Structure formats: structure tokens, C-alpha cells
Amino acid sequence: MATNKPQTSRQQKHLAVLIDADNAPAAIVEGLFEEIAKYGIASVKRIYGDWTQPNLGGWKKVLLDHSIQPMQQFAYTKGKNATDSSLIIDAMDLLYTRRFDGFCLVSSDSDFTRLAVRLREEGLTVYGFGEQKTPKPFVSACDKFIYTEILRADAVEPAPEPATAPVNGASQEAKPATAPVKAQKVPVDFIAKVLDDIADDEDDWVQLGAVGSNISKLSPAFDPRLYGFKKLSELIKAQPKRFELEARGSNTTGGKDLYVRNRKPGK
Structure with a gap:
């Protein structure tokens, strides 16, 4: 029961x-x-x-x-x-x-x-x-x-904003402490190594959730927002020269499971 x-x-x-x-x-x-x-x-x-x-x-x-x-x-x-x-x-x-x-x-x-x-x-x-x-x-x-x-x-800037000119002669205010931080360079080599380490089938596809879990174990401070992306899937998708992303089947919530692998040479 x-x-x-x-x-x-x-x-x-x-x-x-x-x-x-x-x-x-x-x-x-x-x-x-x-x-x-x-x-x-x-x-x-x-x-x-x-x-x-x-x-x-x-x-x-x-x-x-x-x-x-x-x-x-x-x-x-x-x-x-x-x-x-x-x-x-x-x-x-x-x-x-x-x-x-x-x-x-x-x-x-x-x-x-x-x-x-x-x-x-x-x-x-x-x-x-x-x-x-x-x-x-x-x-x-x-x-x-x-x-x-x-x-x-609440977000990371991809690049610093240009300074704005003073209005009506007023002095320019200092940048507030809550200003967005500048996006860091995506650690593609680190992600690629994680994929190599956990891929266990012949075509090297790995479920994205497993990739995220293993990345967190190796680097607790890893966060896609540090690189200008809200989700890991968006970060991976933005690196088409290094990674392939594929949606498969349907999961328990009715959506599709995402799989990722290192892009093969020549593809």
C-alpha cells in the first residue's frame, strides 16, 4: 500500500x-x-x-x-x-x-x-x-x-557599464556596493575533465544533473551565475565549440532530460 x-x-x-x-x-x-x-x-x-x-x-x-x-x-x-x-x-x-x-x-x-x-x-x-x-x-x-x-x-554583468555623464551639473555618484560583479571566464577545461571522468557509455553522453553534482563536489563555489548564466544548461549551450547538448525522452515532470558530452574532434 x-x-x-x-x-x-x-x-x-x-x-x-x-x-x-x-x-x-x-x-x-x-x-x-x-x-x-x-x-x-x-x-x-x-x-x-x-x-x-x-x-x-x-x-x-x-x-x-x-x-x-x-x-x-x-x-x-x-x-x-x-x-x-x-x-x-x-x-x-x-x-x-x-x-x-x-x-x-x-x-x-x-x-x-x-x-x-x-x-x-x-x-x-x-x-x-x-x-x-x-x-x-x-x-x-x-x-x-x-x-x-x-x-x-541578482545577476552578473558580462562587462562593465560605461560611465554616465553628470546630470544638471551634479557630481557623479559612486558605484553602489550592490553593483553586479563582472562575469568570469567560463572554466571549459574543468567542465570537460569532469565529463571525461564520469562518462561511462560508448558515446560519452552524461545526464546534465550528474555533471552539475560532480562539479559541485569538486568545486563547491562553482555557480553558473559567476559566468553570466542563470543555469548550467545555458552555460553549456553557450560553448558549442566544446560541448554538445541534447534533450531526450521525458522525465517525471513531463519535460525532457538534458544530456551533454565533449564535442568530438572534427564535429
């Missing part, structure tokens, strides 16, 4: 969102929770910092709108950040409740590297969110790492 138990899809994962307010700008808040919604339900939303200090004023304005619980942490010693320890202790407490499928760690601070590793050792999925300055060890310790510049911009 069939049961009505929900499928364990990524949308059904229960996630704990822990934000280091000292190392994450409030400007990302909209994009942050839109992104998290792709991976699951933000069952817990906490943000850590010393709320008596004026530098967190930006976060104070958005906490109620997004139901984020502020966690007060005073600095015990001048020049030392006690927020990290508070966040880590709470993360371990939440881990041992066994109520969560994954954690979202929002910070550019490498001090959370060991925490990410520990959470993954328990079989939980770790999504990291931080600026492009985030040290590589923290990025690599996560299952998936999303650069927050993408979230602030």
Missing part, C-alpha cells in the same frame, strides 16, 4: 540558518533567503553580533521583516570577536537535536571552517554564504558555497 510520506527532496530539507552579522552585509538579506529557499526550509534563522554597537544598524532594520532572531554577544575583550564562539556553540546544540538536514553558515570568516567540517561529518549538508574574499579552506569545507556578491546584484 502506498504511503503519503513526503519525498526527501531538497525543497523539504529543514535548514538552520546562522548568520555572522560582523562578516555579512545586510544588503544580501533578500537574495540570501531567496537562495536558501531553493535548498529547503529555513526552520531556524539566527544572527549573531553585539547589537549595542552602531555597525549592525543595517541588520536591525531587516530582522523583523525576515523573522530573524538576533543573538546578543558582547565582546569580552577589546579587539576580540566573541560572536564566532557563540555561533559555533549554538550550531552544535542544534546539531544534537537531530532536527535538521543541513546548515546555512553566512560569513566570510575562515574560523567556521572546522564547524563546517564537523557538521558534514555528521552527514548534514552545509551551505556556505560569503564574499569572494572568503578563504578557500572555508569554501572547500562546505558542500555548496554561494558568493554573496551574486545575491546582492
Whole structure:
């Protein structure tokens, strides 16, 4: 007899969102929770910092709108950040409740590297969110790492916009902090190697979903948006000299499954 138990899809994962307010700008808040919604339900939303200090004023304005619980942490010693320890202790407490499928760690601070590793050792999925300055060890310790510049911009520019002339003699405003980041060069050689490594049939076709999964395992920070594309399929399609993309059959949702392979020499 069939049961009505929900499928364990990524949308059904229960996630704990822990934000280091000292190392994450409030400007990302909209994009942050839109992104998290792709991976699951933000069952817990906490943000850590010393709320008596004026530098967190930006976060104070958005906490109620997004139901984020502020966690007060005073600095015990001048020049030392006690927020990290508070966040880590709470993360371990939440881990041992066994109520969560994954954690979202929002910070550019490498001090959370060991925490990410520990959470993954328990079989939980770790999504990291931080600026492009985030040290590589923290990025690599996560299952998936999303650069927050993408979230602030909502898109990546293929090239910088030309400067506009002042209007009515007014001075030109400085470029806002939320401006889109410039698209990076597509790592076609890296993608091609992944395809070579996982292709197991005689014609070398690989399901696109499997390609994306293996890319994420090897490079947690890989994101098509960094290269100016919304989806991996769009990125692949834009490289016709290196890859072939083909739609086949119909999947469980009524659409077609996409397959990709390295383009053969001479074709």
C-alpha cells in the first residue's frame, strides 16, 4: 500500500540558518533567503553580533521583516570577536537535536571552517554564504558555497557599464556596493575533465544533473551565475565549440532530460 510520506527532496530539507552579522552585509538579506529557499526550509534563522554597537544598524532594520532572531554577544575583550564562539556553540546544540538536514553558515570568516567540517561529518549538508574574499579552506569545507556578491546584484554583468555623464551639473555618484560583479571566464577545461571522468557509455553522453553534482563536489563555489548564466544548461549551450547538448525522452515532470558530452574532434 502506498504511503503519503513526503519525498526527501531538497525543497523539504529543514535548514538552520546562522548568520555572522560582523562578516555579512545586510544588503544580501533578500537574495540570501531567496537562495536558501531553493535548498529547503529555513526552520531556524539566527544572527549573531553585539547589537549595542552602531555597525549592525543595517541588520536591525531587516530582522523583523525576515523573522530573524538576533543573538546578543558582547565582546569580552577589546579587539576580540566573541560572536564566532557563540555561533559555533549554538550550531552544535542544534546539531544534537537531530532536527535538521543541513546548515546555512553566512560569513566570510575562515574560523567556521572546522564547524563546517564537523557538521558534514555528521552527514548534514552545509551551505556556505560569503564574499569572494572568503578563504578557500572555508569554501572547500562546505558542500555548496554561494558568493554573496551574486545575491546582492541578482545577476552578473558580462562587462562593465560605461560611465554616465553628470546630470544638471551634479557630481557623479559612486558605484553602489550592490553593483553586479563582472562575469568570469567560463572554466571549459574543468567542465570537460569532469565529463571525461564520469562518462561511462560508448558515446560519452552524461545526464546534465550528474555533471552539475560532480562539479559541485569538486568545486563547491562553482555557480553558473559567476559566468553570466542563470543555469548550467545555458552555460553549456553557450560553448558549442566544446560541448554538445541534447534533450531526450521525458522525465517525471513531463519535460525532457538534458544530456551533454565533449564535442568530438572534427564535429
